[in-house]
Amino acid sequence: MAPDRGPGADGQTAGYHSISSKDDTQEVSQESDFSGDEDSIAVEEAEARDEAREFLAERADEGQNFTIRGVLVGLAIGVIICFSNMYFGLQTGWVSGMAMPAALIGFAFFKTVARHINYPFTPVENVLVQTVAGALGTMPLGCGFVGVLPALNYLLKPEENGPLVLSTGKLMIWAIGICFFGVFIAVPLRREVLIREKLKFPSGTATALMIGVLHGNEKGAEKQENPMETFRRRSQDMRRSRSMGDQRSHTADGPDTASEPGTEADRRSDWKAQIKLLIIAFGVSAVYTLASYFVPPLHDIPILGLPLAHNWLWTLNPSPAYIGQGIIMGPATTLHMLLGAVVGWGILSPLAKNKGWAPGPVEDWETGSKGWIVWVSLAIMLSDSIISLGWLVLRPAIQYGPHYIREAHERIKSGKYLSILGLSSPVSKGAYTPLSATISATQAPDQKATSLSEPDAPPEHLVSNRVVYLGLFASIALCVGATHIVFASLIPLYATLLAILLALLLSLMGVRALGETDLNPVSGISKLTQLAFALLIPSSNPNAIIINLLAGAISESGALQAGDMMQDLKTGHLLGAAPKAQFYGQLIGSFVGAIVSAAVYKLYTSVYAIPGGMFQVPTAYVWIFTARLVTGKGLPDMAWQWALGGGCIFAVLTALRIVGQGKSWQAYLPGGIAVAVGMYNVPSFTLARTCGGLVSWWWSRRAGEEGTVIVLASGLILGEGVVSIVNLGLASLRVPHL
Numbered sequence: 001m002a003p004d005r006g007p008g009a010d011g012q013t014a015g016y017h018s019i020s021s022k023d024d025t026q027e028v029s030q031e032s033d034f035s036g037d038e039d040s041i042a043v044e045e046a047e048a049r050d051e052a053r054e055f056l057a058e059r060a061d062e063g064q065n066f067t068i069r070g071v072l073v074g075l076a077i078g079v080i081i082c083f084s085n086m087y088f089g090l091q092t093g094w095v096s097g098m099a100m101p102a103a104l105i106g107f108a109f110f111k112t113v114a115r116h117i118n119y120p121f122t123p124v125e126n127v128l129v130q131t132v133a134g135a136l137g138t139m140p141l142g143c144g145f146v147g148v149l150p151a152l153n154y155l156l157k158p159e160e161n162g163p164l165v166l167s168t169g170k171l172m173i174w175a176i177g178i179c180f181f182g183v184f185i186a187v188p189l190r191r192e193v194l195i196r197e198k199l200k201f202p203s204g205t206a207t208a209l210m211i212g213v214l215h216g217n218e219k220g221a222e223k224q225e226n227p228m229e230t231f232r233r234r235s236q237d238m239r240r241s242r243s244m245g246d247q248r249s250h251t252a253d254g255p256d257t258a259s260e261p262g263t264e265a266d267r268r269s270d271w272k273a274q275i276k277l278l279i280i281a282f283g284v285s286a287v288y289t290l291a292s293y294f295v296p297p298l299h300d301i302p303i304l305g306l307p308l309a310h311n312w313l314w315t316l317n318p319s320p321a322y323i324g325q326g327i328i329m330g331p332a333t334t335l336h337m338l339l340g341a342v343v344g345w346g347i348l349s350p351l352a353k354n355k356g357w358a359p360g361p362v363e364d365w366e367t368g369s370k371g372w373i374v375w376v377s378l379a380i381m382l383s384d385s386i387i388s389l390g391w392l393v394l395r396p397a398i399q400y401g402p403h404y405i406r407e408a409h410e411r412i413k414s415g416k417y418l419s420i421l422g423l424s425s426p427v428s429k430g431a432y433t434p435l436s437a438t439i440s441a442t443q444a445p446d447q448k449a450t451s452l453s454e455p456d457a458p459p460e461h462l463v464s465n466r467v468v469y470l471g472l473f474a475s476i477a478l479c480v481g482a483t484h485i486v487f488a489s490l491i492p493l494y495a496t497l498l499a500i501l502l503a504l505l506l507s508l509m510g511v512r513a514l515g516e517t518d519l520n521p522v523s524g525i526s527k528l529t530q531l532a533f534a535l536l537i538p539s540s541n542p543n544a545i546i547i548n549l550l551a552g553a554i555s556e557s558g559a560l561q562a563g564d565m566m567q568d569l570k571t572g573h574l575l576g577a578a579p580k581a582q583f584y585g586q587l588i589g590s591f592v593g594a595i596v597s598a599a600v601y602k603l604y605t606s607v608y609a610i611p612g613g614m615f616q617v618p619t620a621y622v623w624i625f626t627a628r629l630v631t632g633k634g635l636p637d638m639a640w641q642w643a644l645g646g647g648c649i650f651a652v653l654t655a656l657r658i659v660g661q662g663k664s665w666q667a668y669l670p671g672g673i674a675v676a677v678g679m680y681n682v683p684s685f686t687l688a689r690t691c692g693g694l695v696s697w698w699w700s701r702r703a704g705e706e707g708t709v710i711v712l713a714s715g716l717i718l719g720e721g722v723v724s725i726v727n728l729g730l731a732s733l734r735v736p737h738l
Contacts, residue, residue: 088325135565142561144553146617182565277712284716337678380676527626695709
């Protein structure tokens with residue numbers, strides 16, 4: 001294999017080949033062909049860029065980017081998702097934005113009424129529908145209704161100045177106060193993470209793909225590649241050609257078929273088949289949910305025998321919704337959760353009970369082993385969060401630090417001291433590529449960055465800096481005002497402002513983690529905020545626990561909203577939707593979601609005993625126990641020793657998972673968050689989710705793709721979520737059951 005000579009070495013190359021063999025001459029010929037191919041691909045990519053710009057401008061100019069009907073349909077779907085998320089959130093803490101089913105339901109609705117509407121339902125309007133629906137549907141988590149507020153309402157002790165019982169009006173004020181600033185955090189990050197760095201945001205990309213397939217097949221034609229897809233494929237070809245160099249002859253087996261037009265549509269079922277599957281799954285789940293109201297034992301089947309069920313809570317809840325959640329989580333995550341259940345409920349719970357560390361009934365959160373093992377799970381979550389998020393902070397310094405140091409040194413030597421403030425970030429060879437040979441290495445950093453980034457929507461369809469800055473200031477002021485109206489003198493002003501500042505900083509890490517891994521570490525972000533406030537607020541403060549909880553809630557809300565907005569913006573960017581329309585759709589969905597989720601929360605808490613029965617609110621216990629753990633209050637016997645040991649073990653395992661990214665052995669290392677969730681949730685939920693994970697594994701082996709199985713999972717989740725509203729009505733009317 002010939003050495004890489006590169007451009008500008010012609011003299012040396014000629015001298016070298018004057019004494020070269022025939023094989024070397026052939027290699028030179030191959031390199032000349034490669035250079036010509038590279039220039040050809042560069043020209044094609046430049047042309048594709050122009051076409052992509054035209055495509056984005058044309059799509060952004062469509063009137064359907066923001067419509068009243070699209071907003072209303074999005075709100076209607078969002079209300080259904082909100083009820084579903086409140087139901088599952090109070091049970092297990094699990095909440096989903098349901099972007100793909102929202103887009104599928106929106107498409108099905110408009111397809112049904114197509115004859116009665118004046119203008120067609122387009123991909124950009126579908127983006128609006130799923131943006132509004134997702135923003136509304138995630139508010140039970142974003143406003144703290146499945147964690148922080150139940151902790152304040154039901155779990156605070158009198159010596160902690162609790163419990164705090166809030167009226168519906170105050171719940172709405174609080175929710176409206178914290179539901180906006182995360183949206184404004186996301187908008188300034190859009191150009192960096194979507195346009196310049198081109199982070200994947202897998203769920204947003206998958207939703208865009210599904211919308212494209214649905215609308216591309218409306219007229220029975222095969223899906224055609226849109227100009228944005230063409231540009232991205234040409235960019236991949238260009239990057240591949242430049243990185244391979246003289247290895248090109250060894251891999252010239254043809255183009256990457258994964259990016260050929262039509263193959264994505266070929267691998268997905270027709271939209272009618274997907275709707276049919278969604279309806280069938282919905283119906284099965286709905287029937288089970290209604291039956292479970294009249295036959296409550298269906299929630300706890302003693303599959304391992306009555307002794308294990310009665311003494312150690314080993315039962316199965318065969319809920320189709322939990323199976324659906326497991327399908328979405330996948331086999332790796334659910335098996336890690338099963339490991340947490342085995343360690344927590346199969347080993348630690350009997351150990352704590354028999355040793356007298358948790359002498360009360362097993363199911364008791366305060367004196368039983370159910371509460372004791374939560375401390376170990378909290379330590380695991382904290383160590384995983386610190387290592388994972390810490391790496392997100394350190395990685396840019398490790399990756400780009402030498403570049404900055406060299407560039408700063410060169411500018412200092414040349415006497416350009418002030419220019420140090422304008423240091424440019426290095427361009428990753430794997431992420432960016434010059435568009436043509438005419439791009440000079442001496443270009444200004446901003447010019448080079450512009451040439452290497454993706455095409456973007458026209459400026460008039462972007463959210464202006466003025467709107468962002470004014471909106472961010474107003475949303476922060478609204479958050480401060482709402483917090484102090486609702487909680488009066490319980491939290492000082494500086495603590496609220498500090499919580500918002502931490503939310504701004506930690507949201508940056510959350511967005512990046514979501515873009516790279518498809519996981520928004522909101523639980524870890526909230527726990528880090530609680531840890532920080534434990535160091536800042538003395539434990540002698542009578543309101544230390546309340547301040548700790550509220551600070552964590554603010555940071556979690558900001559990170560969730562920022563991640564949700566960015567995921568939707570990724571979907572919109574790939575389909576050419578106007579970012580400004582999505583931004584306002586997100587604000588509308590968040591506002592309505594804050595009001596609806598407050599009302600739904602009050603409805604559930606007035607009908608059902610919380611905590612108790614179906615609604616154990618484990619996330620609320622995690623919140624309150626974390627606040628007590630980091631402030632050094634309320635730890636039972638031997639809890640801190642085992643918590644410290646578990647935290648250290650998973651700090652090492654998390655570090656190994658980071659080091660092993662992309663390697664086959666990494667999948668065998670358990671993830672800390674998944675193991676912790678398996679510990680603090682009772683086994684009945686974990687067993688059902690593990691079944692779902694195995695279904696996902698089987699389906700992927702059988703069909704080789706996941707689009708259809710996600711539709712199946714969505715139907716199972718929505719069926720139980722919707723019919724839970726019926727069960728809520730039956731319970732409020734005190735309809736008798738077994």
